[in-house]
Amino acid sequence: MKRIFVVATLVFSLVVSLVHFQTAVQANGFVDVPDRAAKEVNYLAERKVANGYSSSIFGSTRTVTRAEAAAFIGRALQLNGTQRNTRFRDVGSGHFASGYIQSAVERGILSGYGGGYFRPNQAVTRGEMAVMISKAFGYSYGGSLSGAARALLSRGIANGLEDGTFGASQRVIRVDFAVVLARAMNPAFRSGYTVDPRLSNQVVIIDPGHGGSDPGASGLGLNEKDVVLDTGLRLNELLKQTPLTVHMTRTNDTLPSLADRVNFAKNRGGNVFVSIHANALNGSATGTETYYYSEANTNPHVADSRLLAEKIQRRLVMAWHLRDRGVKQTSKLYVLKNNSMPAALAELGFIDHPEDNQKLRSDYWRNAAAKAIYYGIIDYYNEKGYDVDALYDIAR
Structure with a gap:
């Protein structure tokens, strides 16, 4: 009887040890790497x-x-x-x-x-x-x-x-x-990888428009809030691979107010603000356009906002092959007007236009848009004198 008890105890101890070992292995990842x-x-x-x-x-x-x-x-x-x-x-x-x-x-x-x-x-x-x-x-x-x-x-x-x-x-x-x-x-x-140390002090704010109870523009069964959130999340993943710090005004189906978005960007020390949207106009318009605030009375970064908008617009047109509606000035658009950093708002395409809609609903084209905006942001920093050569490979 005593022998049986000892054997049983040993077996139990062995099982516990094996379970502990397997748990440790799984927690530490692959053991053969x-x-x-x-x-x-x-x-x-x-x-x-x-x-x-x-x-x-x-x-x-x-x-x-x-x-x-x-x-x-x-x-x-x-x-x-x-x-x-x-x-x-x-x-x-x-x-x-x-x-x-x-x-x-x-x-x-x-x-x-x-x-x-x-x-x-x-x-x-x-x-x-x-x-x-x-x-x-x-x-x-x-x-x-x-x-x-x-x-x-x-x-x-x-x-x-x-x-x-x-x-x-x-x-x-x-x-x-x-x-x-x-x-x-x-x-x-990579071996020998170097990066401009100044980039680690730069903060990029991504602002997917609308959300929650506000679907934004709609067309052909698609809501703007869903398209821009998905595109923003893809952009976020790209920027996270760089020394840049990145924050999103929303990461799920919520509705921050316009003031909340601006305050979020300011409170996190944003250096660049990019808002992502989609257009609509009775199915009669097509193309991509990007906005910046043109008056220095509230947001003084007019020149840099224009530069950021130009870089993003150029990359989006190259990537999406839609009509180039250009970079446009605005004296409205709250998130641009009331910000305290270079800010641009990209309208990817017209959600109620069949051709634009096909791209807006496509995983492939949303990914292409995220890469284009990423390249636009990197182009902006390149123009501002930062060494960003190594960052171009990330989105390829």
């Missing part, structure tokens, strides 16, 4: 760009397949990952990466092989990875593996091998692909 890659892998995992095989196993040393590469890159670029039919006979609609594969091919990031095959299970080499990343993030590489390798090496995104080569023909493992992808997404992970 080396220290050199922990920050990059955690960065991708937090953003749901790269998944592990379980809560504790990332599969660091497994080779990356073409399907996995498509999914990683697709999530990083926020491409449409909805499972669907593809142009390839070996990637059916039920394949986990079918949506990302099709989207990446449509964007010219990936391509297939003769006979209509994609070869989703084929291992990716380091050279192929370099080409994929260069295409995905818009790096000029001259159309060759060596050019793509140089594009990554010169930016501190990838490292060479100990023998001094890039190892283009070697298969790439998941942890190394993750490191390269994270560095492409966020320059802060």
Whole structure:
């Protein structure tokens, strides 16, 4: 009887120890990721760009397949990952990466092989990875593996091998692909990364218009408040990857008053204020326009407000390909007039116009708008004399 009790006690202790061990493992993340890659892998995992095989196993040393590469890159670029039919006979609609594969091919990031095959299970080499990343993030590489390798090496995104080569023909493992992808997404992970220290003192305020009981403009089953909040949240994620401090006047379906928005910006020491809206005019108008306050009697930052508006407008028109309605002065618009910092208000498009509405309701085009506004803000700081070169890669 005593022996049975001792055995039972030991078994119970072992079970408790195992439970404690498993809990600790899950709390600390992936146990198979080396220290050199922990920050990059955690960065991708937090953003749901790269998944592990379980809560504790990332599969660091497994080779990356073409399907996995498509999914990683697709999530990083926020491409449409909805499972669907593809142009390839070996990637059916039920394949986990079918949506990302099709989207990446449509964007010219990936391509297939003769006979209509994609070869989703084929291992990716380091050279192929370099080409994929260069295409995905818009790096000029001259159309060759060596050019793509140089594009990554010169930016501190990838490292060479100990023998001094890039190892283009070697298969790439998941942890190394993750490191390269994270560095492409966020320059802060790159070797030799430097940033203008003055940027850490700059505060950007994002103001998604309307909200709560105020839907804003409506058209074709879409409300302005939802479009601009989603776009603002995407912009927020981009700016959070920079040294800039970023705050949003609302992050959910609430309705701060106009005075609340202005006071919020002032109380947080804002240096730049960007309000995001959508237009409407009986379905008869189309295009993008950006406003700034033109009188110095309340907001004295007229010149910088105009500069900010010009930079954002230029980028939005380039990204959305809608009619350029220009940068416009206003003596109204409370959030511009009563602010104490450079401020601009972007009207993305006309929600009651069919063409504009299709872009306003699209995840892809909202993401494009967020990137455009991001670039506009960075352009503004560049014009003001800040060193922002490294920040342009974040939204690519």
